[in-house]
Amino acid sequence: MLHRALDETYPGEVRHNITKLTLARTAANACFRFAPAFLATIAGGLGISLDRLGVALAISELSGLLSTTTGSVAERLHRRTAMWVGLVGVAMGATLAAASTHVVVFTIALVVIAQSKVMFDLGLGAFMADRVPFAQRGRVMGITEISWAGGLLLGVTTMGLVTAATNWRVGYGLGAAAVVAAAAFVARSVPDDLPNQGHTERREHVAGRIGRRGRMVVLGVFCLMASSQVLFVTFSSWLKDEFDMSDTGVSMVVFGMGFGELLASTSAARFSDRWGKERAAAIGAAVMIPAVLLLAAGHQLLALGLPALVVAIAAFEFSVVSFIPLGTEVVPGAAAKGMALMFTMGTFGRATASIPATWLYVHHGMAWPPLLCAALAACTVLVLSRVSRQ
Incomplete structure (x- = not known):
């Protein structure tokens, strides 16, 4: 299905496997x-406060510092092996x-999920x-994104x-079953490395x-993910x-957010190569700023805060x-x-933001976290403006 977005200039292996x-x-x-979206529900199930679970989430995000090591391992594995093992x-x-049944065990589970992903x-x-050549890579990665x-x-x-x-534990169980099925068809269906992409050649460039x-x-x-x-x-x-929204209501909000993300992903896949990847990323971060400022100002009104x-x-x-x-x-x-280094800084950014964000919410409500978000998005725009001049 997704292969229709790629023309004949893209390799057949990419077009045939991009959907799966x-x-x-x-x-x-x-x-x-799943955890960030239902943090309050999980905190209640574990019998702890939201800000304490926020600390646990930050600790799990700090495992992203291991991503460079994971990247070195992935660079030496066959691509298909790295995918199904993950x-x-x-x-x-x-x-x-x-x-x-304890926050420590839950934190370990989040670390395993994060590093495996x-x-x-x-x-x-x-x-x-x-x-795929770099000039065409924006469309391919936009589709997978x-x-x-x-x-x-x-x-x-x-x-x-x-x-x-039911409860959040069954929700995780359903997710685990879906990933097991995905691992099976990746291991069986995705082609192995090409002859000229062997490990010896890759090691020369690491x-x-x-x-x-x-x-x-x-x-x-770092700034964007934070x-x-x-x-x-x-x-x-x-x-x-x-x-006073229920878990069902939150799920519907999540659906709406996901639909918005889907439109954004397909738009990025279409325009990032054309506009320039740095410029496109800066535009997205810039749009975040007025949106979260509106959320801060209208957080007591669902009709205003939710669209923002x-x-x-x-x-x-x-x-x-x-x-x-x-x-x-x-x-x-x-x-x-290179991607591992980028993921490391991204997860470090999420870890850095988790504790102050939950602390600000617990002590000051929803007026303050969006202001922190706006400041970090502005830093992203500033950094990208310098990248585009390199």
């Missing part, structure tokens, strides 16, 4: 994104989360980078509805050094506390999808290692 790989990543993203790890982490994402990104929106639109929404009918432009790219990712995390860890608590939230999340998605192809060039000759 996007579906696999959708399942993995659903497990990864998916199996995500399923194991989701299963552990479903079985957890990094392994899969690096394998997928390198698989595409091996086969639909899975980020799909993980929320289809995956988290479905897991949330199951949570409303030692490439990150330049000034690469450092600015990863700094921009800004989005502020919203992701507070919106469900805001909806429940301010408007959806626009801000969609703008973030447009920005991050445009950003991703830049990661494949951060470390010359080592696409997986």
